[in-house]
Amino acid sequence: MVNAEEFIEEAKDEISEQIGDAHAIIALSGGVDSSVAAALAYEAVGDQLTPVYVDTGLMRKGETEQIRETFSYMESLRVVEAQDRFLDALEGTIDPEEKRAIIGEQFIREFETVAKETDADYLVQGTIYPDRIESDGEIKSHHNVGGLPEVVDFDGIVEPVRDLYKDEVREVARALDLEEIVAERMPFPGPGLAVRVIGEVTREKVKVAREACHVVEEELEEYEPWQAFAAVIGKATGVKGDNRVHGWVVSVRSVESRDGMTARAQEIDWETLQRIQSRITGENENVARVVYDVTHKPPATIEYE
Ligand code: XMP
Numbered sequence: 001m002v003n004a005e006e007f008i009e010e011a012k013d014e015i016s017e018q019i020g021d022a023h024a025i026i027a028l029s030g031g032v033d034s035s036v037a038a039a040l041a042y043e044a045v046g047d048q049l050t051p052v053y054v055d056t057g058l059m060r061k062g063e064t065e066q067i068r069e070t071f072s073y074m075e076s077l078r079v080v081e082a083q084d085r086f087l088d089a090l091e092g093t094i095d096p097e098e099k100r101a102i103i104g105e106q107f108i109r110e111f112e113t114v115a116k117e118t119d120a121d122y123l124v125q126g127t128i129y130p131d132r133i134e135s136d137g138e139i140k141s142h143h144n145v146g147g148l149p150e151v152v153d154f155d156g157i158v159e160p161v162r163d164l165y166k167d168e169v170r171e172v173a174r175a176l177d178l179e180e181i182v183a184e185r186m187p188f189p190g191p192g193l194a195v196r197v198i199g200e201v202t203r204e205k206v207k208v209a210r211e212a213c214h215v216v217e218e219e220l221e222e223y224e225p226w227q228a229f230a231a232v233i234g235k236a237t238g239v240k241g242d243n244r245v246h247g248w249v250v251s252v253r254s255v256e257s258r259d260g261m262t263a264r265a266q267e268i269d270w271e272t273l274q275r276i277q278s279r280i281t282g283e284n285e286n287v288a289r290v291v292y293d294v295t296h297k298p299p300a301t302i303e304y305e
Helices: 002-021 032-048 063-070 084-090 096-117 166-175 181-184 192-194 201-220 270-283
Strands: 024-028 049-055 079-082 122-124 156-158 227-240 243-256 289-292
Touching: 002 032, 002 122, 002 156, 002 166, 002 192, 024 032, 024 096, 032 049, 032 122, 032 166, 049 063, 049 096, 063 079, 079 096, 084 096, 096 192, 192 201, 192 227, 201 243, 201 270, 227 289, 243 270, 270 289
Parallel strands: 024 049, 024 122, 049 079, 122 156, 243 289
Antiparallel strands: 227 243
């Protein structure tokens, strides 16, 4: 990419040419790649594009509100309130791969409904260059709308940022005036908080993970981690007031990485760790203890499932 402004103009011309008078649809994930692809396509074809944001109930704290605000200028924006459908579909499932499969299938179902309603001919995707090259044979079993073209018969797929690296996408995001938070946000897994609660996904565990992730993101911002988050990893005994309780164990993780393929656990000072512990146990009465994960990748993965 030579410069962001030039890239934007060329990308818009190419999108207009591809889509013409037809209708297009894009899934917004809250991540920078799909946000940039959507903003470019919207500037190119306006309301011929329907940006769809599916609230799975597994999103970060404030994410849905943030999306509504950032993309409020797009009149055709659709926010699908699917929280109950996802959480109901996940009920009783503990196997990590099954959890991912259920989320992927539900996502496609939600998205398919809107694609059919709007008669979408084109699918716009925020695929970037590293998504297209095979990396270490590691393939995620869930990639948002990966299986969609098999379900809906599109005339074509439009991938305006397919040749860009992550840092270039961020540069374009800034040039497009997408809010700072969109341009700088940490990567977040497609299956969302479902991979940050071990075992069955319940509303209570998701709520604990969401609040704890928020605390960790806030407290560790100055360490500039590749990713910092919290996960609900089990139950253990604690004392609250005069009572022994069987509460949640929350693990805090903060890693440095270049591409997510390998990662190093970050060294965090004791005072910060204690502040995180006290906020998480203080704000969630059912959390009995907080631990810090010191494992690099490998041998661990970044997420817990
Ligand atoms: P792991 O946990 O495998 O994660 O070390 C490596 C990076 O990938 C992210 N991740 C995902 N991203 N869909 C995604 O788009 C997924 O299903 C998914 N699972 C993990 C993870 O957050 C980390 O940045």
